[in-house]
Amino acid sequence: MKGRSAATALAAAALAAGSYAVGVNQHAQPATAAQSAPVDLWQTYQQVLKRARYVDLTHTITPNMPVWKGFGPATFGPTVDPATGQPYTYAKDGFEATKYTIATDQFGTQLDPPAHWAPEYPGIDELPATYAVRPLVVISIVPQVKKDPKYALKVSDIQAWEKKNGRIPEGSVVMVRSDWSKKWTDDPAKAKALAADPVFPGVSLDAIKFLQLKRHILFHGHEPLDTDTTPTLEGESWLMHHGYTQAEGVANLDKVPQTGCLISIGYPKFKGGLGGYARYIAICPPGAPSGTKISGSDAPLRKYSKNLHWDTAKGYRVR
DSSP: OHHHHHHHHHHHHHHHHTTTOOOTTOOOOOOOHHHHSOOOHHHHHHHTGGGSEEEEOBOOOOTTSOOOTTTOOOEEEEOBOTTTSSBOOHHHHSOOOEEEEOSOSOOSSEEEOGGGTOTTSOOGGGSOGGGSEEEEEEEEOHHHHHHOTTOEEOHHHHHHHHHHHOOOOTTOEEEEEOSGGGGOOOOHHHHHHHHHOSOOOEEOHHHHHIIIIISOOSEEEESSSSSOOSTTOHHHHHHHHTTOEEEESBOOGGGSOSSSEEEEEEOOOOTTOSOEEOEEEEEEOTTOSSOEEOOGGGSSOOOOSSOOEEETTTTEEEO
């Protein structure tokens, strides 16, 4: 057991430090004793990940949430039996299903592959499996945004963060907290206005280049639906045309510590897809102030006192 404990400790330390994260632009590193030692990931789960707190950084997808006017609205509806033309029902068929009519893969909390702008680079289905788990860095620009709603992350903000917290790990994911996501809404009129509002916080091109070229991160993420407010979206254009991805529409960054967490990344694998309806989960230390813990209630899941049912006014199922 001593050997297994040592291996577990090494695995936990390696995961926390991001030494298993291999980004597109990372430089190969010589193997060390810690990296080449046997690792028992099941033990890592039992001793580390099972005790962690999990924070969802993802907006729930609804037909009325904010989306750029150029992509159009979405509609949800019950799936219809093609033989009868009638919706499947619990009473008649024993199950129900949902039809999603979504005009774009750039919708909600998302992951932009570089092929969104540059077809010579990977689409969503061509991203490597190594994106799955990475060290998570959260840099807050909330005080700056309170003074200037169009404030964009600067290199000096990153350097100030590193002076306090240490160097950003290679291969990590850097999320830029602005609290813009608190404006997120399911009200159709408000969502339309929010998506069209030209005033929102961003990430400067200099900061993007610093993170990608100097710190060799995997990608950055932000809460608004665009990278910046420049007429040409210069930050997003540079990223995509240089083979980088980015996260957009991220939520709940106020619930995540600036350091010490991992991020789990999941998205549908659409063939030739140019965007991904992503789900990001922060995996944080047991002492983190927010998040849920793994428990016996995960399987079987809880039974609700009210059933899901279709709400015609909202356009989706509610309890």
